[in-house]
Amino acid sequence: MLDRRYQVFVATSGLDMSPERRIVAQTLIGIGFSSWCVEHRTPVSTAIARRQIDESDYVVMLLGSKYGDCSVSGVSYMHLEYIYAITKQKPIIVFIHADPRNRPDELQETSLQAKEKFNNFRKQLQHEVDQVFFYRDLRDLELIVRANMLHMLECFPVLGWIRPQNMQILQDRIDALNAKVNQLERELKKCEHDMVAICDVSVEDIYCFRYRIQAYQDGYVHEMEHERSEDWGQLLYVLSKVFKTLMPEECFAKCLNDYLNETALAELRITMPQVYAVGRAQIQVQHLYHIKLQMRQNEWILPAHRDERHRMLWKLSSKAHEILETYIQQQNRNFQLNSNSYSNL
Incomplete structure (x- = not known):
């Protein structure tokens, strides 16, 4: 059996979500996924994040209580990653903290404008994405990720990638398919050889x-x-x-x-x-x-x-x-x- 793996890009608001990101990454590894994430946000990191999204099979949006660091346009890097994933038609799953107001003060937005952007983005995700799930703590997040990422494989099947040690298995399959193609080509040539010359006939022939x-x-x-x-x-x-x-x-x-x-x-x-x-x-x-x-x-x-x-x-x-x-x-x-x-x- 082929050891197939799937690449996941995890979008977060930044360093405030590091504990959650680590739990998600560890859980994903245990069920056959590999994860990417960009936590330190700069204009340069945006290009890196987009390249990682391009190469990913799925995108996870991990939203706590912050809108996150913003680009020069005033839109957070996490929000930009979401928009980019939508344009690339990537399957998206969202994990949202169920009670963001009760998170510690240092994990809250300080300005009213940032809080408004966070609330609007939270509502947008719930409205636009079908796969949205709520968690209350790290243990709850682990269980929800484990159950619903496997469900994503059923709802949105993708090719994934094969570990290098399985290349011999793939080569054996390729050789078997090539042998089948050669057999079919020989049968086709035999059929063509057996065909009589095509010329006009009458209905009485x-x-x-x-x-x-x-x-x-x-x-x-x-x-x-x-x-x-x-x-x-x-x-x-x-x-x-x-x-x-x-x-x-x-x-x-x-x-x-x-x-x-x-x-x-x-x-x-x-x-x-x-x-x-x-x-x-x-x-x-x-x-x-x-x-x-x-x-x-x-x-x-x-x-x-x-x-x-x-x-x-x-x-x-x-x-x-x-x-x-x-x-x-x-x-x-x-x-x-x-x-x-x-x-x-």
């Missing part, structure tokens, strides 16, 4: 393809591989039911497999009379690919454009509509002639 299907007989499931011969007119007719409107490319497989599920029972009963049901038909990939290419080559079903999910959408062409009308009329005439021949007998 016959196409032979193979498919797999499950046949149910005597309470058992039999995995079967079968061959089917259809003229291109019938294949176009089957696909036209789906591609009358814009549909994604994967509908080729679903449409043909559904057709095989509906029609294969009678075909299989020729050799297996006791078969009572079939299902899970799947046309072979190379034949599916050939049918799709043939529909495009003949300009019967063509790619139109991509949807919002970047999937290629296909649609029956006007040319195919005309061909289908003629084909269906011919099929009806053939059926009528066959019916008359049987009645004469």
Whole structure:
């Protein structure tokens, strides 16, 4: 199992929150997080804090009873860090002292303006951040951090980082994936090699393809591989039911497999009379690919454009509509002639 770690930036008002910051840092280490914090505030430290926020997975706002040291703009460095984290769309969790007025006098703001800014910032955090939790003492803070930081992993999953000693595990996974890619590339080349040359066909031409299907007989499931011969007119007719409107490319497989599920029972009963049901038909990939290419080559079903999910959408062409009308009329005439021949007998 990979030893995954997560980086957390802890924003505080300054040195007045050192005990709380140490508790948070120790607690985070115990549950798989590493923390950063900037306590000595200067204009230079702002750039450092922003770089640390950029590289962090989560941001913790730790608010006691002070607004904190202010920048030249009159906004505290902690407040600026909060604004920056918002712009970077970092998951934020806030831990606020439940009763800031009862903290020691040396931890209180001395000016009315600073107290007003603190109260406004406290209200802002409660209004804008979903994950806000209140603590009363250091022990309470430890328990709340431990419980809710693990909850943050579930609500806001991130990649984190892997310890260097786990690089061999990662390399093994990469090697396994590369082997899988090579295997798939070989299979793709084999499919391409098996493909027949694509040229124009007529609706009367016959196409032979193979498919797999499950046949149910005597309470058992039999995995079967079968061959089917259809003229291109019938294949176009089957696909036209789906591609009358814009549909994604994967509908080729679903449409043909559904057709095989509906029609294969009678075909299989020729050799297996006791078969009572079939299902899970799947046309072979190379034949599916050939049918799709043939529909495009003949300009019967063509790619139109991509949807919002970047999937290629296909649609029956006007040319195919005309061909289908003629084909269906011919099929009806053939059926009528066959019916008359049987009645004469």
